[in-house]
């Protein structure tokens with residue numbers, strides 16, 4: 001059975017058990033991510049953003065509520081079925097890259113294709129194309145420690161996209177990068193969203209970046225407190241009503257990314 005949404009969460013809760021104490025990280029969240037969407041997920045630290053991203057990406061299961069990924073209810077899936085569904089549907093990009101350190105960029109990117117049973121030659125060919133796509137065609141043989149932070153994150157993005165996922169989930173992907181490098185990574189994500197049509201869900205603390213997404217979801221204390229489309233907000237690059245640029249270090253920028261959204265479709 002298929003469903004309209006790429007990912008759908010219905011009244012999802014997630015409670016962690018920590019030293020005999022239960023920590024409610026998500027307290028009933030419903031949302032649906034459509035194909036090709038560009039969503040920014042914002043909210044204070046500890047509000048449940050990463051917990052939600054892990055659920056949306058099938059890395060974790062809800063304590064209660066229902067979760068559908070690629071039209072399939074994840075409840076009752078075996079670990080192997082879950083891994084298969086994730087491999088077919090989701091790309092994940094983390095703050096800390098999560099690359100295999102002794103493995104070349106090419107083989108890092110090719111790895112998710114191993115689980116597809118694809119032959120080595122085709123894997124490497126596809127991985128090479130994806131590295132070209134993220135501007136790293138000249139770095140295929142480099143290991144992560146021979147690459148800059150921005151290059152490592154681009155390798156991670158190539159790895160996330162090599163399986164041609166429906167949704168790319170990026171949890172603070174620029175958190176370990178300087179401003180200019182981070183801006184280039186975000187621009188790449190926006191380009192991939194526009195050009196390849198992959199839905200992007202991006203967790204960010206940067207209000208200017210969030211404002212460029214076509215949809216913005218704000219979390220607080222384990223709940224979604226607002227979910228607005230770009231049309232309801234001021235145009236790209238302008239501060240949303242009443243926005244506090246509490247991380248204003250990012251607000252100036254170099255101007256290269258304010259017009260990168262190609263949001264006009």
Ligand SMILES: Nc1ncnc2c1ncn2[C@@H]1O[C@H](COP(=O)(O)OP(=O)(O)O)[C@@H](O)[C@H]1O
Nearest residue numbers: 016018023025044045046047048049050051052
């Ligand atoms: N593995 C865990 N065990 C216990 N509590 C956790 C765990 N992961 C997150 N939490 C708690 O759940 C809440 C939400 O965390 P998180 O989803 O990481 O928030 P955010 O990404 O918005 O900063 C926080 O109170 C956090 O301390």
Ligand SMILES: [Mg+2]
Nearest residue numbers: 049050051171
């Ligand atoms: Mg987090």
